[in-house]
Amino acid sequence: MQIFISFILAIISSMLIDNVVLSRFYGICPFLGVSKKVKSSLGMGIAVVFVILLATVICWPLYNYVLVPAGIAFLDTVVYILVIASLVQLVGLFIKKYSPSLYKSLGIYLPLITTNCAVLGVAQGNTDQGLSFLDSLANGLGTSIGFLLIIVTFSCIRTRLDSANTPKAFKGLPIALVTAAIMAIALMGLQGLFSGIKL
């Protein structure tokens, strides 16, 4: 029971309180670049959830059961980025074969994920922070769902912003960044959410 509670808490805290985009600053590039339309941001978000989960499941055992016993733990970054790059390729091929319609909507975002810091950031953070496998999984799940949540919310706000009357200099990216700042302030208010729960 205690493990279950801490699993859920870890997911929620890495999803909301310590949100991947707004407080850890991973994945800002797609956050700003692919959030002009709700549909495309949804596609990007789902693709990121996919790849982060797979990367977590593969990288953690690879580090702890292959790299560390072999004494080459210092190669971690190189191995992770290769795993992620080939994962992205594989996921692309897999989706293309079994669901062409899904590929049509997700396909163009897949190559962008290789250079999304959220994926490498999660894989690297899991082993750098010395998390257990279950905590890594919670971190990956929470982080990726947090990314999906924030990018979709943000794109909804941005579509409204397009028709708003903003000062000319703030049109486009600057006002979007101000919006992101306000969202970050809102999430700051969630700190200490679980202070009542004793483990």
Add this chain to the structure above:
Amino acid sequence: MAKEKGFTKKNFLKGIVVENPLFVSILGTCPALATTKTVEAALGMGLLFTVVLICSSVLVSLLRKLISEEIRTPAYIVIIATFVTIVKMMTSAFLPELYSTLGVFISLIVVNCIVLGRAEAYASKNTVFDSFIDALGMGVGYTLAIILMAFFRELIGTGAFSFGKIFTFIPAFKLQIIPVGYEISLFQNPAGAFIVFAIILAVIAFINNRKNELKTNLERQAKIKKQQEAKLKAEQEKAKQVAEGETK
């Protein structure tokens, strides 16, 4: 290949102003927001970034005839990741304070779009020296850009500039500019990073808008002047014709 005079200088300067990776191309935003709490951290991040960028650009340019089209991206990723790992180890050994301040963001230079972008777009097509100059310009431009962001965040967020905490070889000192108690600590938080970035981009957009307006205004004035001149000329011609007709 013949080059125009001053090409190298132009090649270097374009990374700083015209094609600034952060403020014009909006690339490499993650470290620009995450590591700009203090000027010192931003300077460290910029230095490491520049070293990785230069090394990988030069190597990619050296190997550009060897690496064929299909294996481009994986080969570049391996090269970049190698230099990032080396830089990470060096930092950990010789600047441990910088290493613990930047944390995972040193590893994340691997996925910084600027490095891969310069390798693909420039170094894979140009000579070693040109790639070196290009990488140096981009690196310096990026470093200056994140230092500018850190300048405002540290100034408003803490009211002071402190040095010597990360680069421990210089004596530690603190420069209090805003009196204690009047700083706005929001600017040290993530939200402040977004706001500073937004305002800098807005100022740049404002300046560009102004320039464009001036340009279009000048063009319009020139056009009006031309029209007036043409009109005047036509009238003169007409008057001349009338006068000629009268004399006949």
Add this chain to the structure above:
Amino acid sequence: MADKKHYIITSITLGAIAACSAALIGVTNMVTRDKIAQNEQNKITSGINSIFGNDSKIADEAPVDSDYKYVKYVYTVHGDGDQLLGYAFRTSGSNMYGKISLIVGFGEASKDFEGLSIVVNEQTYASTLVDNYINPLNEGKRELEDVSCGATYGAKLVRDMVNEASQVINEMWKD
């Protein structure tokens, strides 16, 4: 046929690049390994200095038997004139937000908790942990139960480590 040859050459190139990279990283690792270990040691020494004063030095270092969950090493700390100042424990552990490694110092004269310093703090809320828990602890406040931010679990880990270290020191003093 030419196609096959082309593939072989490209894969060999890629393999060669990867091998060179691995070798290069390996060499760098050999060069920097000792320096990194030295930095770690320096951190421990400066942690002990921050607890026991600048003149203190480590006189003896011994691993603690594995019955304990967090406490790994015990350092005997001597002052400038070789008098016994106290004992310091190196603890390390991790929870779902990352790992923490601490130096927990106990004074011989006061027979009490002397101070705390951080060696490794990989917690997600690393800075809030220091502001809200480590600094108050060093200033003499022992109430770690009251929680005000996301660092709750990190604080729990710190408290467990300190409690275990004091358990070990009490047994040592009893002997």
